[in-house]
Amino acid sequence: MPRKTMVEAIRDAMDVCMQRDANVVVFGEDVGYFGGVFRCTQNLQQKYGSNRVFDTPINESGIVGAAVGMAAYGLRPCVEIQFADYMYPAYDQIVSEAARLRYRSNGQFTAPLVVRMPTGGGIFGGQTHSQSPEALFTHVSGLKTVVPSNPYDAKGLLISAIEDNDPVIFLEPKRLYNGPFDGHHERPVTPWARHPLGEVPDGHYTVPLGKALVRREGAAVTVLAYGTMVYVAEAAAEETGIDAEIIDLRTLLPYDLETIVASVTKTGRCVVVHEATLTSGYGAELSAIVQENCFYNLEAPVARVTGWDTPYPHAQEWDYFPGPARVGRALKAVMEA
Amino acid sequence: MPRKTMVEAIRDAMDVCMQRDANVVVFGEDVGYFGGVFRCTQNLQQKYGSNRVFDTPINESGIVGAAVGMAAYGLRPCVEIQFADYMYPAYDQIVSEAARLRYRSNGQFTAPLVVRMPTGGGIFGGQTHSQSPEALFTHVSGLKTVVPSNPYDAKGLLISAIEDNDPVIFLEPKRLYNGPFDGHHERPVTPWARHPLGEVPDGHYTVPLGKALVRREGAAVTVLAYGTMVYVAEAAAEETGIDAEIIDLRTLLPYDLETIVASVTKTGRCVVVHEATLTSGYGAELSAIVQENCFYNLEAPVARVTGWDTPYPHAQEWDYFPGPARVGRALKAVMEA
Amino acid sequence: MVFPAVEKEPAMSEPKPLSFHVPAPAVRPGGTPDFSDVKISRAGEVERPPVDVAPEKIREHAFRIIRVLDRNSQAVGPWAGLLSDTELLAGLRHMMTLRAFDARMQMAQRQGKTSFYMQHMGEEAVSCAFRKALEPGDMNFPTYRQAGLLIADGYPMLDMMNQIYSNELDPMKGRQLPVMYSSREHGFFSISGNLATQYIQAVGWAMASAIKGDTRIAAGWIGDGSTAESDFHAALVFASTYKAPVVLNIVNNQWAISTFQGIARGGSGTFAARGLGFGIPALRVDGNDYPAVHAVAKWAVERARRNLGPTLVEYVTYRVGAHSTSDDPSAYRPKTESDAWPLGDPVLRLKNHLIVRGVWTEERHKQAEAEIMSEVIAIQKEAESHGTLHTGPHPSARDMFEGVFEEMPPHLRRQRQQGGV
Amino acid sequence: MVFPAVEKEPAMSEPKPLSFHVPAPAVRPGGTPDFSDVKISRAGEVERPPVDVAPEKIREHAFRIIRVLDRNSQAVGPWAGLLSDTELLAGLRHMMTLRAFDARMQMAQRQGKTSFYMQHMGEEAVSCAFRKALEPGDMNFPTYRQAGLLIADGYPMLDMMNQIYSNELDPMKGRQLPVMYSSREHGFFSISGNLATQYIQAVGWAMASAIKGDTRIAAGWIGDGSTAESDFHAALVFASTYKAPVVLNIVNNQWAISTFQGIARGGSGTFAARGLGFGIPALRVDGNDYPAVHAVAKWAVERARRNLGPTLVEYVTYRVGAHSTSDDPSAYRPKTESDAWPLGDPVLRLKNHLIVRGVWTEERHKQAEAEIMSEVIAIQKEAESHGTLHTGPHPSARDMFEGVFEEMPPHLRRQRQQGGV
Numbered sequence A, B: 001m002p003r004k005t006m007v008e009a010i011r012d013a014m015d016v017c018m019q020r021d022a023n024v025v026v027f028g029e030d031v032g033y034f035g036g037v038f039r040c041t042q043n044l045q046q047k048y049g050s051n052r053v054f055d056t057p058i059n060e061s062g063i064v065g066a067a068v069g070m071a072a073y074g075l076r077p078c079v080e081i082q083f084a085d086y087m088y089p090a091y092d093q094i095v096s097e098a099a100r101l102r103y104r105s106n107g108q109f110t111a112p113l114v115v116r117m118p119t120g121g122g123i124f125g126g127q128t129h130s131q132s133p134e135a136l137f138t139h140v141s142g143l144k145t146v147v148p149s150n151p152y153d154a155k156g157l158l159i160s161a162i163e164d165n166d167p168v169i170f171l172e173p174k175r176l177y178n179g180p181f182d183g184h185h186e187r188p189v190t191p192w193a194r195h196p197l198g199e200v201p202d203g204h205y206t207v208p209l210g211k212a213l214v215r216r217e218g219a220a221v222t223v224l225a226y227g228t229m230v231y232v233a234e235a236a237a238e239e240t241g242i243d244a245e246i247i248d249l250r251t252l253l254p255y256d257l258e259t260i261v262a263s264v265t266k267t268g269r270c271v272v273v274h275e276a277t278l279t280s281g282y283g284a285e286l287s288a289i290v291q292e293n294c295f296y297n298l299e300a301p302v303a304r305v306t307g308w309d310t311p312y313p314h315a316q317e318w319d320y321f322p323g324p325a326r327v328g329r330a331l332k333a334v335m336e337a
Numbered sequence C, D: 001m002v003f004p005a006v007e008k009e010p011a012m013s014e015p016k017p018l019s020f021h022v023p024a025p026a027v028r029p030g031g032t033p034d035f036s037d038v039k040i041s042r043a044g045e046v047e048r049p050p051v052d053v054a055p056e057k058i059r060e061h062a063f064r065i066i067r068v069l070d071r072n073s074q075a076v077g078p079w080a081g082l083l084s085d086t087e088l089l090a091g092l093r094h095m096m097t098l099r100a101f102d103a104r105m106q107m108a109q110r111q112g113k114t115s116f117y118m119q120h121m122g123e124e125a126v127s128c129a130f131r132k133a134l135e136p137g138d139m140n141f142p143t144y145r146q147a148g149l150l151i152a153d154g155y156p157m158l159d160m161m162n163q164i165y166s167n168e169l170d171p172m173k174g175r176q177l178p179v180m181y182s183s184r185e186h187g188f189f190s191i192s193g194n195l196a197t198q199y200i201q202a203v204g205w206a207m208a209s210a211i212k213g214d215t216r217i218a219a220g221w222i223g224d225g226s227t228a229e230s231d232f233h234a235a236l237v238f239a240s241t242y243k244a245p246v247v248l249n250i251v252n253n254q255w256a257i258s259t260f261q262g263i264a265r266g267g268s269g270t271f272a273a274r275g276l277g278f279g280i281p282a283l284r285v286d287g288n289d290y291p292a293v294h295a296v297a298k299w300a301v302e303r304a305r306r307n308l309g310p311t312l313v314e315y316v317t318y319r320v321g322a323h324s325t326s327d328d329p330s331a332y333r334p335k336t337e338s339d340a341w342p343l344g345d346p347v348l349r350l351k352n353h354l355i356v357r358g359v360w361t362e363e364r365h366k367q368a369e370a371e372i373m374s375e376v377i378a379i380q381k382e383a384e385s386h387g388t389l390h391t392g393p394h395p396s397a398r399d400m401f402e403g404v405f406e407e408m409p410p411h412l413r414r415q416r417q418q419g420g421v
């Protein structure tokens, strides 16, 4: 099977959708001629013309606002915000408009659009190229929020997102674009070409929204992770020798309660990991639903390992990033609790 | 002691601060000549002149952005967003600018500003006059978030907020402006003039940020609440006869872990209540920290009673609002668990 | 170093202290209304350029006011003559209907039958006449003060009232506020309530139409105060860059709640002037002059339809009533200000024009008023038979959980169960 | 009913399908650079109005380019003659220093000593000359491409490098990206990295100065591409309404990463034209012409200082280098495009002017180049002795937890403990 990087898989998803549905359009800052600063839309303009793939002025509210209008017209816009850190100017259009349009108009108008954005740290991007704002989306009724962790899922989930009739926030962990990353920044990068999850079928397939996947089976403790942290969790499990079951959530909303509950019921222990700051992060919701649903099975408090409650620093990237050592310590602590 | 409504108490806080500190300025949509759509700034322009109290164009990003510049200059802006539902256009200035300025400039520049906004439901305001977006602030490092529940606290907390050297989000439960509200919408409104917490001393006093208050002592279960839900929780406790300890958090960030932990350690049970939608609401964080800190004391899962995960509806206001019946059911369930 | 040292310049003479400027209206409550600063062009005076005119050729149009009906109620000048008597009479009927509807709904709110209402008094011509310049399939992105678009297009008033009452037949199932209508069929996009957000959506819709090689166009709507919002800029940037087939309407009714237009407008002279910075042709029109509104709208719509790009239109009018039922304007403007408004009343002006044309009389007008009012009351009775916000019946709690997504996800199903519905 | 029925109008003749317009640059990689569409005024041609001119009197200034240095390197026209030889020589030195600094830091990034760098090549005159029009105490709100403001004001280059290296002496304690400097002392507001947000902050700062009756003014900075951001609008609205004492600078370097200026500019002709819609005087100036930049800046600064309100200034220049070290422009524009840029190189032009003036020679220039470079290298060595991003030492993990708030709240203290620092 062909191997693809995550960038190529994401591009392929858009390509497949544009081929199948003339209503799919792609736009954003630098996504047209240049193909995006991470090259996720490279060659799409050449292939589909600037009628369907085009550069926009630098105005994130304009990008999403125009997409809402287009989606209401009948198109399926798949737009890019250059970095998740720059989505705030578009937040009003996402929260007040895209998310509520179906509801408030009783289905007369809908907003089937996808907002793609690179997210997460690990690239020395500092405060403005490293953020993980997923919790700001999962709190908003009417949005779906997706975070793929590998090329196969990225393509399948993005196709599902574009085909979905509701607005989907598609967060791409940029540190995974070229290969998996387990937090061992001092080690050489593994490219996707040498990783089984780099195998990406040609053509159309989907990975359903709302379904998590057990990436690693285990009996001792459940780790709830997504994006880059899936690999960090794997490394931590290997390195501590703890028999952790690692769940890759893939979709944060709607979340896959069944898979989560089944695992924690089995293991009786749970560690939640994410890159975003701790307080009011998505991990808080995970912690809350785990203890609401598995209280009587829990043998230790649900632990969270996350970015600290500071802006994302530059020099202290590896002090901030919740790497395998920190996750490993949490696993041990939970096992000993 | 003089009795004041919450509107009067809030106005008084600004008045006291403007009197004491010539750098305090107040502005926002309709806050100048008219005194604000809820009249919180009434007569302040008359008293302090339009140099210090003035109307702004309708641009929330402009209001907060200008406030950041003014704060960096050395003023202490206390600005109003007309409804919390309309803060989204200002979210970038709050999150990316006000919250991070001290950090990124290593203290060279700071943003001592207050953003006041009416929040919460109960007034048939529908989707755009009822929201409770506190979790969108508590997730952001560098912001303090305050929600008063009565005139005394409102004045004391707002003075603290204005005097604080960091940006403070000050959420005013609009349903409490004129009197406490326990969710029994069918009953006549009690004005603050007939409620002990309507007693507001003249002149300067502060209620410290970061300190919760036990509003009602109890042994059976801890209720964590803030704003309007404090009264709903009280009603639920009365009506169920459950000996609930009700904590009014007052400041959501930084939160008062000590008071929370002391109470839950004592009661062994905890119900978290808020108006905002459930998923990734601030209640998730409360639930998480309670079980992280009191796991071995908990005799039942921490329960959450909140607004549903839908946009705030109009006709179904009382189906949506987490009133005393729903809170009461949760109290009973937690006691029986 | 090879460079000579710069000698310190003699200190500049100490500058004077700066002072802060806050625009204020000419008059406040207690004062005598004064609109002498409102520069009003004579009817017939402003020229009618070809629709493919280069925007820079008509910059001055952004500072004048296109008017058709003169003091003698005659239609004059290059923008006159587009509408037949029957069409003008229909326009009169729409405006009168809107006014009667407003009166009843305002009263219904006062009676506690609904939570909230917003009227159009004084601005009826803008939305009623604009609607008639559009074709079926075109899409408006309105604010809460363009119900005339629905009435002039024949949207059932019963549906409007059902929504206002949030009753069992509310087409929005009780989820949305009163007056925040939505009708795809009538080219009326769901109103948000968040100001300005929909202006850029209108541009996006228009871009989509152009992308698909369609012939339908869009119209965005915004108030004078809301032009200050940032999405106004987003809309103008996108419209200018992609030459989107959209008409960008600004309804300048002089007030934004308590704030007079000078706060939003600043030093620009007019709101239409905002278009100058984007190379977008910008016109101003007497918003209380039905034929003028219609003619300018037609011009702008034709530009869009012929793929000539966006047009910005400022409708100069006056909000005679309160901002909404939550507001009392006597706190911030003289009570009699509306009487002094120099552009008169749109209903009266069209009525007088029709009388001058010989196709209308005072008697028929009175009769029509009575007929319209009793029709509106009949519909109101019917609506109330299906419930009011106060009494019910309402859409159900089940309806509250529906429609967040196309399919209800598990967490919401669980919540609905918990809610016991 | 008293109204006659409206007969259905005959259907309008079927309109042609719309088509979508996306602006594209004249040339792409492989093509021959072509700037023939850039209209360039002759040096000395554009008049110099009094600073209290009414904005509507100088609308055409938004479409022309103020230039001082002519083809023969003479300073000509009404904007010439403000600077002494020594001042011009200092300007040359600042620009040369910035260029040398850029060259070294660019290389340092390539060597892995830091994560990221952004250079100024071709745009040195803009920030270097502007700084000299300000007084101490005035405040800039810069973007990442105005390091000339620091260099021309004597901010220690060592501090800049320490920040770029995130080393133990980094004045920002490793928290902020390289090039996102901050210096209150040098009137240089902390750079955010989020585009356009600081434009409105500049207006707010200026409003504060006016509120306090101070004499200090502010300057906002933005790139051509970033004028599309909504905060640009917020800034212009507030500046226009409150007549804030602020200079609003737009650096039009033709590109926004890969996107040519036509995408942001749309149909407006120029970026300065954006001011027209706000009644804000708008000037365009040759950004590669040191004396012209300085003269226009002085004019705008004087307007602000005299409480005459905001001025919008567009600096027409060209981004010769890549957007940043993460970018390779050969993917989206002809490699030789910068050679074809009609306004030349700012360093060369000032150098030639000084030679024509008889105060400079080729030899002294070479010597100065060498001297500056060795100074920069010496400072770089010193900076590297305190660490680079690659090798350390860095600010500590403890520093990471500090400064989020004035006082560290309990939850952060607990986290710092957990982090073991």
Ligand SMILES: Cc1ncc(C[n+]2csc(CCOP(=O)(O)OP(=O)(O)O)c2C)c(N)n1
Residues within 6 Å of the ligand: B029, B058, B082, B086, B089, C145, C193, C194, C195, C222, C223, C224, C225, C226, C227, C251, C253, C255, C256, C257, C319, C323
């Ligand atoms: C984003 C946002 N900010 C504030 C408000 C509150 N608000 C509702 S209407 C209004 C005034 C609007 O004035 P204008 O645009 O002139 O429209 P008009 O009411 O005069 O038709 C304001 C401030 C809102 N709805 N949305």
Ligand SMILES: Cc1ncc(C[n+]2csc(CCOP(=O)(O)OP(=O)(O)O)c2C)c(N)n1
Residues within 6 Å of the ligand: A029, A058, A082, A086, A089, D145, D193, D194, D195, D222, D223, D224, D225, D226, D227, D251, D253, D255, D256, D257, D319, D323
């Ligand atoms: C809000 C936001 N959106 C997007 C970006 C990513 N970005 C960084 S620089 C840039 C281009 C800016 O171009 P321009 O304003 O012309 O400035 P220049 O780089 O040419 O100096 C973009 C899109 C950002 N930093 N902030």
Ligand SMILES: [Mg+2]
Residues within 6 Å of the ligand: C223, C224, C225, C251, C252, C253, C254, C255, C256, C257, C319
């Ligand atoms: Mg208005």
Ligand SMILES: [Mg+2]
Residues within 6 Å of the ligand: D223, D224, D225, D251, D252, D253, D254, D255, D256, D257, D319
């Ligand atoms: Mg640029």
